Amino acid sequence: xxxxxxxxxxxxxxxxxxxxxxxxxxxxxxxxxxxxxxxxxxxxxxxxxxxxxxxxxxxxxxxxxxxxxxxxxxxxxxxxxxxxxxxxxxxxxxxxxxxxxxxxxxxxxxxxxxxxxxxxxxxxxxxxxxxxxxxxxxxxxxxxxxxxxxxxxxxxxxxxxxxxxxxxxxxxxxxxxxxxxxxxxxxxxxxxxxxxxxxxxxxxxxxxxxxxxxxxxxxxxxxxxxxxxxxxx
Amino acid sequence: xxxxxxxxxxxxxxxxxxxxxxxxxxxxxxxxxxxxxxxxxxxxxxxxxxxxxxxxxxxxxxxxxxxxxxxxxxxxxxxxxxxxxxxxxxxxxxxxxxxxxxxxxxxxxxxxxxxxxxxxxxxxxxxxxxxxxxxxxxxxxxxxxxxxxxxxxxxxxxxxxxxxxxxxxxxxxxxxxxxxxxxxxxxxxxxxxxxxxxxxxxxxxxxxxxxxxxxxxxxxxxxxxxxxxxxxxxxxxxxxxxxxxxxxxxxxxxxxxxxxxxxxxxxxxxxxxxxxxxxxxxxxxxxxxxxxxxxxxxxxxxxxxxxxxxxxxxxxxxxxxxxxxxxxxxxxxxxxxxxxxxxxxxxxxxxxxxxxxxxxxxxxxxxxxxxxxxxxxxxxxxxxxxxxxxxxxxxxxxxxxxxxxxxxxxxxxxxxxxxxxxxxxxxxxxxxxxxxxxxxxxxxxxxxxxxxxxxxxxxxxxxxxx
Numbered sequence: 102x103x104x105x106x107x108x109x110x111x112x113x114x115x116x117x118x119x120x121x122x123x124x125x126x127x128x129x130x131x132x133x134x135x136x137x138x139x140x141x142x143x144x145x146x147x148x149x150x151x152x153x154x155x156x157x158x159x160x161x162x163x164x165x166x167x168x169x170x171x172x173x174x175x176x177x178x179x180x181x182x183x184x185x186x187x188x189x190x191x192x193x194x195x196x197x198x199x200x201x202x203x204x205x206x207x208x209x210x211x212x213x214x215x216x217x218x219x220x221x222x223x224x225x226x227x228x229x230x231x232x233x234x235x236x237x238x239x240x241x242x243x244x245x246x247x248x249x250x251x252x253x254x255x256x257x258x259x260x261x262x263x264x265x266x267x268x269x270x271x272x273x274x275x276x277x278x279x280x281x282x283x284x285x286x287x288x289x290x291x292x293x294x295x296x297x298x299x300x301x302x303x304x305x306x307x308x309x310x311x312x313x314x315x316x317x318x319x320x321x322x323x324x325x326x327x328x329x330x331x332x333x334x
Numbered sequence: 335x336x337x338x339x340x341x342x343x344x345x346x347x348x349x350x351x352x353x354x355x356x357x358x359x360x361x362x363x364x365x366x367x368x369x370x371x372x373x374x375x376x377x378x379x380x381x382x383x384x385x386x387x388x389x390x391x392x393x394x395x396x397x398x399x400x401x402x403x404x405x406x407x408x409x410x411x412x413x414x415x416x417x418x419x420x421x422x423x424x425x426x427x428x429x430x431x432x433x434x435x436x437x438x439x440x441x442x443x444x445x446x447x448x449x450x451x452x453x454x455x456x457x458x459x460x461x462x463x464x465x466x467x468x469x470x471x472x473x474x475x476x477x478x479x480x481x482x483x484x485x486x487x488x489x490x491x492x493x494x495x496x497x498x499x500x501x502x503x504x505x506x507x508x509x510x511x512x513x514x515x516x517x518x519x520x521x522x523x524x525x526x527x528x529x530x531x532x533x534x535x536x537x538x539x540x541x542x543x544x545x546x547x548x549x550x551x552x553x554x555x556x557x558x559x560x561x562x563x564x565x566x567x568x569x570x571x572x573x574x575x576x577x578x579x580x581x582x583x584x585x586x587x588x589x590x591x592x593x594x595x596x597x598x599x600x601x602x603x604x605x606x607x608x609x610x611x612x613x614x615x616x617x618x619x620x621x622x623x624x625x626x627x628x629x630x631x632x633x634x635x636x637x638x639x640x641x642x643x644x645x646x647x648x649x650x651x652x653x654x655x656x657x658x659x660x661x662x663x664x665x666x667x668x669x670x671x672x673x674x675x676x677x678x679x680x681x682x683x684x685x686x687x688x689x690x691x692x693x694x695x696x697x698x699x700x701x702x703x704x705x706x707x708x709x710x711x712x713x714x715x716x717x718x719x720x721x722x723x724x725x726x727x728x729x730x731x732x733x734x735x736x737x738x739x740x741x742x743x744x745x746x747x748x749x750x751x752x753x754x755x756x757x758x759x760x761x762x763x764x765x766x767x768x769x770x771x772x773x774x775x776x777x778x779x780x781x782x783x784x785x786x787x788x789x790x791x792x793x794x795x796x797x798x799x800x
Contacts, residue, residue, distance in 0.1 A: 121675045187648035247743050257695045257793035259654045
């Protein structure tokens with residue numbers, strides 16, 4: 102028997118004319134998608150530049166934070182959009198996204214400093230191997246799936262203080278996200294050539310988890326192997 | 335062999351309610367209650383699979399795995415009942431009971447069946463020993479007007495009409511309207527919002543039967559009340575009825591491939607996939623003696639991808655502070671702001687045509703054990719007719735213990751959505767939302783007692799337009 106059409110799931114609001122409303126009200130994830138594109142553009146532009154100073158490194162880390170973590174901000178933007186009055190939704194979505202990404206840029210800067218210290222103690226490749234192994238083990242732990250569930254945050258955005266509460270929503274979501282994804286981010290900071298694969302894996306984890314955590318763990322193991330093989334000679 | 339689950343009210347007689355199926359269940363429950371928690375066939379272990387508070391599960395034990403407010407609610411509970419039924423049958427047969435024993439169901443919607451079945455009210459078995467099906471911790475305890483004394487349950491509480499009319503199984507997790515089976519989520523002990531069948535009659539009956547402090551009111555103790563299993567058999571029957579009426583279960587792999595971990599009648603771990611649980615008779619060898627009045631009814635609308643709402647819903651009004659909900663109820667006014675307009679003018683005009691009321695961000699540590707009616711624009715000093723006309727749904731707060739970090743490591747606040755189309759006048763109008771207790775049983779707490787009872791905070795009361 103073929104089951105060509107999934108008749109059970111319908112997405113509200115897929116027919117009929119669109120609202121006359123700001124673009125963020127209609128598509129709350131636009132900002133996060135734009136952030137992802139701009140972040141990666143900045144990462145590639147900076148990687149062509151041969152700068153080696155602290156400012157260059159911090160700019161690189163910040164761009165990487167925006168590029169890698171913007172997709173994870175999509176649920177935050179959707180939550181802010183659906184919890185606020187439509188005429189204030191744009192402001193709330195922007196505030197929540199700004200707080201989420203701002204917190205991640207700050208976390209990225211801290212991870213950058215910590216990684217800088219770590220590579221003075223041990224070779225950068227060894228630090229990356231430890232981090233990638235940690236990521237693979239963490240993916241398999243039961244506590245991680247609980248932390249992933251906790252990343253979905255909702256807050257009442259009362260009309261009188263919607264902007265402030267949206268910032269709080271973004272910051273709380275970011276704090277939970279940092280506690281879940283600090284290790285992959287640190288791995289990308291320690292080994293910038295792994296930025297793209299790490300970003301793909303952490304987004305895939307959100308989409309697939311917890312059903313396919315084995316494949317996520319295997320991906321991190323593959324990164325570990327790649328670092329070892331690439332630096333073996 | 336196809337096992338037939340029978341209506342508990344069709345078994346036995348008024349003079350002698352103890353038939354072989356009920357008696358077999360009672361003896362099996364007693365035998366299971368005598369086993370230690372470490373035995374997967376024990377009553378407490380089976381209850382812990384649904385939920386248990388404050389006890390660390392042994393390694394590999396599938397405890398605290400019940401699925402609520404998620405689209406796995408129906409298949410998970412079907413697998414849970416299926417394995418439980420096999421365990422009980424093994425005890426029934428071992429005691430010389432019928433080999434074709436099947437779990438009975440409680441169809442509280444049927445005329446004359448809207449009170450607790452007699453065998454669950456009797457304090458003793460025919461042989462004079464204590465009846466394990468009797469539980470004192472139910473709504474009203476043993477007061478004159480209580481579930482245990484045969485109080486009738488209002489039809490507004492038992493009705494499954496809203497769920498039965500739904501043609502869509504699921505919607506996205508953040509969606510304002512919800513489908514029959516719950517929102518599309520990951521495997522979740524408690525998800526973002528109950529589906530229509532889960533909210534009513536499932537959640538409502540849990541709290542109406544359990545009342546304040548009753549076993550059925552709390553998900554972590556609910557399965558310890560023997561009536562739990564008959565209640566869920568009825569929910570399972572309503573799902574089968576819905577499917578046989580031509581409605582479609584999910585066909586995506588996310589849902590169909592999801593497996594549920596349980597223990598069988600030999601104590602072994604078994605996994606059952608949702609795709610193997612969609613057709614009770616052909617896949618699981620059981621059916622019901624009656625599949626309800628919805629069978630054969632044409633679907634109200636084509637299920638073929640028709641959206642629940644014509645346009646993406648937007649929030650057009652919300653309260654500007656949290657609302658405290660006590661055992662006496664709550665009241666709030668939502669000011670509806672400017673409504674958005676559509677880009678193209680159609681025959682239906684360019685203004686929103688559908689409205690939904692959302693109660694969300696609800697948190698509390700203890701369920702007050704009250705079922706609330708939700709009323710829109712209810713007049714002051716309402717008559718019974720007013721209450722009937724202005725009621726848009728019921729809420730029972732089932733699972734609220736998991737809405738804060740007191741009981742849950744990743745708390746999920748409760749959320750309910752009701753269709754209020756036709757009850758919103760337009761831009762600048764006020765929507766008065768009132769929550770009032772429904773058909774209270776036993777002594778109602780008033781004054782200081784009511785004030786001292788734990789309150790529930792409703793963070794969001796909002797109106798959505800589409």
